[in-house]
Amino acid sequence: MPSILYSNSPLKKNKLHRIGFLSGAGVLELEKYFTEELQKLGFTEGKNIHIEKRLAQPNSTDGSIMAAELAQMDLSLIVVGSLPFALEVRKNNPQMPMVLATCPGMVSNGFAKSLPHPGSIYTGIDELPDGITAKRLQLLTAAAPSITRIALISATPGIGGHEIQLLEAEKRAATLGVAVKSYRVASLPQLEKALDDLLRDGMNGMLTFQGALTLANRKRMVEFAAQNRIPAIYQQAVFAEDGGLMAWAPDLAQQFRQAAHYVDKILNGAKPGDLPVKHPEKYYLTLNNTAASKIGVRFSQQLLAEATKVVE
Known part of the structure; x- marks a missing residue:
């Protein structure tokens, strides 16, 4: 079960926050963009954050196995790099908060009631703007x-x-x-x-x-x-x-940087459901x-x- 308690109190910099990260291994730089942005936001691995990282190999069942594993860990949230991973995490633990760095259809897949007001324990980036x-x-x-x-x-x-x-x-x-x-x-x-x-x-x-x-x-x-x-x-x-x-x-790299900003807000007390889902900026x-x-x-x-x- 997730360990985070949502509040308006500032982040305790001396607390070790545990989060998960699950993405495909086909574009390895994406994990780098995410962790580098977290560092800019004041998170240092082993000091005030620990990231359980999983990279699934293409054309394999690795993702399902990794999603099930992360879903049962004591984590504040999981960042996922694709919709299939998000669906697997939710199936294995419907109570686990998530940030979806990429998702074609946040509302249609039940991760948000609306883009401006997700209203649940999920937020992220929807890749299907009109047109x-x-x-x-x-x-x-x-x-x-x-x-x-x-x-x-x-x-x-x-x-x-x-x-x-x-x-x-x-x-x-x-x-x-x-x-x-x-x-x-x-x-x-x-x-x-x-x-x-x-x-x-x-x-x-x-x-x-x-x-x-x-x-x-x-x-x-x-x-x-x-x-x-x-x-x-x-x-x-x-x-x-x-x-x-x-x-x-x-800009896929920017989406993973944006995911780091969602994580920063959530670990600082924001509820995922209060953070608007965004389309890619450009x-x-x-x-x-x-x-x-x-x-x-x-x-x-x-x-x-x-x-x-x-x-x-």
Whole structure:
């Protein structure tokens, strides 16, 4: 059971606070961004905080096992780096407070009554502001105007997140004059099958929804798109940095820094349910010129001007 007592009293700097941290091992820097921000806020490992850190390997059951383990520890709260981990923690201990550094659908998955007033023992960052999927679709068709059939690879877990993104994509596709088809996946074998299926279906464009599975297997996604000359837009900048065509994405590192600020407030007496859930502060366009050249795409000057980063 969690040991924290919520109050308005200041943090006792000489008290050792115990928290958990569970994220995927696919993007190791995220744990570093979180702990570095905690240090800036005055927390020193072994002095006034102890973090039970767990990093789950991609495409494994490690996350479920680690979530169950952390859920039963005497911790003030757990910081989780993906929705599946949060669902596992809640299943194993519904009384454990959590900060969700990333979540596609805080309300639809029952972690908040509303974004401004979560009202429970959870808070964090919701990665699905209105229009995000529609914007990705618009950017992809602007980069590759010849595409007509776009595969929507959805690894979004839980409730509501997939449906929100699909509805946005379908509405925007109708105005852009393209067809879209979703391929929902929850494991690496399902992802591999979806890639085979979209080729057979004659899809000539690809867009990935929010989801840890595609992020963990980003190199496979990027290689597939390059080999088959399929223009694709992704949900995190690291895809484009690793050779993908383009990404419209939030600053994932900043989300984990923000998670540290939530922890600071909670350990200082705030109730998680009183801390508003936030959307990422800003989304950024990353373009990869090398990837574009390989598949015959030429970015317009307008797209290049909009880009935050261009990988050469």
